[in-house]
Amino acid sequence: MNTALIQVEVVIPTQTKYLDLIGSIGERVAHELDGYTGDREALAYQLNLVLTEATANAIKHAHDDDPKNSVRISIQLQENALIIKVYDHGQGFDLAKVPLPDFEHPKESGMGLFLIRSMMDSVTYTRLDDCNVLEIIKYLE
Numbered sequence: 001m002n003t004a005l006i007q008v009e010v011v012i013p014t015q016t017k018y019l020d021l022i023g024s025i026g027e028r029v030a031h032e033l034d035g036y037t038g039d040r041e042a043l044a045y046q047l048n049l050v051l052t053e054a055t056a057n058a059i060k061h062a063h064d065d066d067p068k069n070s071v072r073i074s075i076q077l078q079e080n081a082l083i084i085k086v087y088d089h090g091q092g093f094d095l096a097k098v099p100l101p102d103f104e105h106p107k108e109s110g111m112g113l114f115l116i117r118s119m120m121d122s123v124t125y126t127r128l129d130d131c132n133v134l135e136i137i138k139y140l141e
Helices: 016-031 040-063 111-119
Strands: 006-013 070-077 081-088 122-128 131-139
Touching (some): 016 040, 016 070, 040 081, 040 131, 111 122
Antiparallel strands (some): 070 081
């Protein structure tokens, strides 16, 4: 099992005003990667977007913007991968049943997960004890 080189854990209230903070943490992680030879600006943009979308989905769908609840975000850097986990206490959903967004008649529904899936290497959603976990993996060059 890989040992984490860096791990960042953030717990925020289920309020959208914290989305910029979460996105900026993703950008900062991308800029601080030792030995990363890929396009840091592109990775920073992707991590900002992915973290913002995943957290927004957890707030919107799992908690209905109830400030009494919280979302936990974990970013773990291992030797060759970034592993992002977003934990929530909502009712959950079936990732396989989320339809592709309608690009001819765009609405917000499904767009966030589509973007996350298109930018990252692996996306899974599972139930763990008393919470749901969206796990997102980006393999590093």
